Amino acid sequence: MSVGKLKIREIFPTVQGEGSQTGKPAVFIRFSGCNLWSGLESGRGSGRGECAQWCDTDFASGEFLTPDEIVEKVNELREGWEHCMVVMSGGEPLLQLRKKTGVELCKALKGEDVWLAIETNGTIDDPVLELFDHITVSPKSDVSTKDKDVSWEHIKLRHGTDLKIIVPTMWSDSAINEFCKDRWGFPHKFFQPKDIDGKGLSNIDFAMEMAQKHVGWRVSFQTHKYARLP
Numbered sequence: 472m473s474v475g476k477l478k479i480r481e482i483f484p485t486v487q488g489e490g491s492q493t494g495k496p497a498v499f500i501r502f503s504g505c506n507l508w509s510g511l512e513s514g515r516g517s518g519r520g521e522c523a524q525w526c527d528t529d530f531a532s533g534e535f536l537t538p539d540e541i542v543e544k545v546n547e548l549r550e551g552w553e554h555c556m557v558v559m560s561g562g563e564p565l566l567q568l569r570k571k572t573g574v575e576l577c578k579a580l581k582g583e584d585v586w587l588a589i590e591t592n593g594t595i596d597d598p599v600l601e602l603f604d605h606i607t608v609s610p611k612s613d614v615s616t617k618d619k620d621v622s623w624e625h626i627k628l629r630h631g632t633d634l635k636i637i638v639p640t641m642w643s644d645s646a647i648n649e650f651c652k653d654r655w656g657f658p659h660k661f662f663q664p665k666d667i668d669g670k671g672l673s674n675i676d677f678a679m680e681m682a683q684k685h686v687g688w689r690v691s692f693q694t695h696k697y698a699r700l701p
Contacts, residue, residue: 475572476535478503480562484548487558488695490607490633491659492588497556498548499701500541503533505562506594507611520592520611521641525665530562538576542583549585556605560590569597577602593628606631608657612641623650630656635691637665638678651685661691 480501487497504510508518510531515523536544549555557580559568567573568589577599580587588605600606610626623646634657642650651660662681664674678690695701 475570475575476537477541477567477572477576478533479536479541480530480533482541482544482548483701485695485700486698487556487588488693488698488700489663489691490635490661492556492605492633493691493694495556496552497558497588498545499558499560500545500564501528501530502559502561502564502567503530504566505530505592506566507563507592510562519613519615521614522592522611522637523614525667527666528562538572538579541576542579545580545585546583554586555583556586556588558588558590563592563595564589565591565595565597565599568599569595574599574602591628593626596627600628600631605633607633607635609635609637609663611637614641633657633659633661635661635663636681638662638681639665639674647681651688660685660688662688663691663693666693666696 480503482498482500484496484498487493487495507520508514508523508526510529545557568577577587581602586605587603588607589600589603590607590609593608593610606628608626608628608631610623612623613625634655636650640647662678664678667673675692682688682690
């Protein structure tokens, strides 16, 4: 294994609180960095993605770790577990995972017999995704796109396990309707309420209304926040 390093914000045990794997114990690896905004308060007004206006995830800072160090930390946290799901999130994890050291990390974790999952904004498609057992794409509109009705054209990854749209969104109603009709390759499709109160209780009615309008879509709640888990 190379001596390359990855910038990691945090590694922690919890349960998956969202989507089709809700309730499954997991170790999260949160990667630093994102291609939609800086993660800094000062950068909220200049971010490419609408998520810059409301994202509450701290991913701007971090420490550099080798794949061996990351695997060692994961194994420490999962000690005694019969089975382990590892979720790679960010920021945008594929910015680093598509590089050689990122691929090495994924292969090393698969060698530890973990169930590998990723949460991505969908702006990057890369062969490293073939190593994952579960792919969640949570697309965000591009505020630099003039025609909001086609604002998902920057989403390159259109297949996976879960498709999760955070609502309300800057997409127009007609754009959302067309988006929901699009035959993207996801067996599970969710509207998730945008959390603006820190408790996961905001915008639930809106998400329910959207799910009622579109066949095959469900509501994903951030259940880990209800349980006061990270």
